[in-house]
């Protein structure tokens with residue numbers, strides 16, 4: 163009798179710990195609110211890989227052995243790196259935050275770390291902490307800073323069992339998983355102690371430890387110890403937002419959900435997040451300007467200004483942010499084509515940012531022709547097809563007072579019937595990139 167009672171208590175207690183859900187602090191909830199309103203950020207992929215001009219996966223893609231790859235830091239010397247210039251570029255583009263790779267899959271730490279010598283201060287002729295400089299520049303300019311942090315590591319022997327990538331890299335040894343987890347915790351502690359307030363940690367690489375049959379993912383092979391890692395982060399900096407590019411539904415302890423190269427719920431890449439895994443957290447879409455994250459000298463597929471702006475507007479139409487990427491060159495400069503794109507986006511944002519910042523998802527869900535955002539009693543309808551005169555908003559039944567062109571004192575001719583709302587946009591009023599219509603609700 164006594165024994166059954168004790169075991170019952172044990173069972174109840176253990177279930178209690180399992181069921182213990184993450185409760186975000188007040189600071190964290192405020193940070194989420196800020197994030198949701200920010201709408202536009204700069205993603206930066208920069209590392210010793212940038213020198214090869216073949217993207218951040220070059221170690222895996224070219225199967226570069228450990229000892230060969232280790233030569234890269236020895237001549238990494240970004241003499242043109244100017245953190246304040248990067249921050250200014252982001253700010254002029256209308257961006258509110260920066261997310262930079264602190265350590266990518268190649269395992270090289272772009273910051274001063276005491277728990278590995280494989281870092282920018284110890285192994286490069288440059289010898290300075292680039293993140294520190296960026297953190298200071300961000301603080302001065304009132305831009306928030308996030309750190310990308312790779313869970314997967316092609317260089318650290320303790321990343322063992324290895325995942326499904328980097329398997330052909332020669333020179334990897336077999337270490338201990340628990341030591342790897344301890345290493346990550348120590349580095350995250352450094353990142354959240356030595357750089358002031360950090361707005362968020364952007365994890366990536368979870369999927370490396372999933373079984374893969376060439377078509378779809380199977381089950382996870384390891385324990386990432388997210389419970390401990392997430393707890394550590396929130397204890398060090400409660401406001402720090404945690405996101406994880408795992409492409410599954412949010413895990414307890416996370417504060418935002420990201421969508422890689424896809425709008426929320428559109429799994430066009432095939433390995434992205436499926437519609438059923440879209441959660442309730444603030445969202446972020448991340449995308450490249452050309453087709454590469456890390457600097458790629460052969461990639462000329464730069465998206466047009468129109469594509470980039472429409473992508474941002476569509477993201478906002480889902481209530482999501484857009485985190486737009488640049489891959490700085492090895493000297494620390496950003497390629498001119500991408501600087502130009504950001505400059506143009508900034509111009510657009512200065513004129514039309516009111517229809518993006520601080521808005522939430524509007525009543526018309528985004529499609530190829532349009533998107534909508536909403537702020538209080540105002541709906542901003544964004545029309546993308548300048549060849550079209552008549553726009554039809556199916557089932558639009560939100561009572562409104564007035565419909566006019568944004569920033570122009572001109573009413574829009576419209577008609578409501580049982581099918582929805584029809585708008586007529588004269589040719590002279592159509593914009594090649596985005597014709598914005600303002601609907602004032604009742």
Ligand code: JFZ
Pocket residue numbers: 218219366369407422433448455
């Ligand atoms: C990941 C990184 O691998 C990439 O280098 C970049 O940092 C991007 C933002 O995030 O991209 C992925 C993520 C998942 C897969 C492939 C690339 N996947 O599941 O095959």
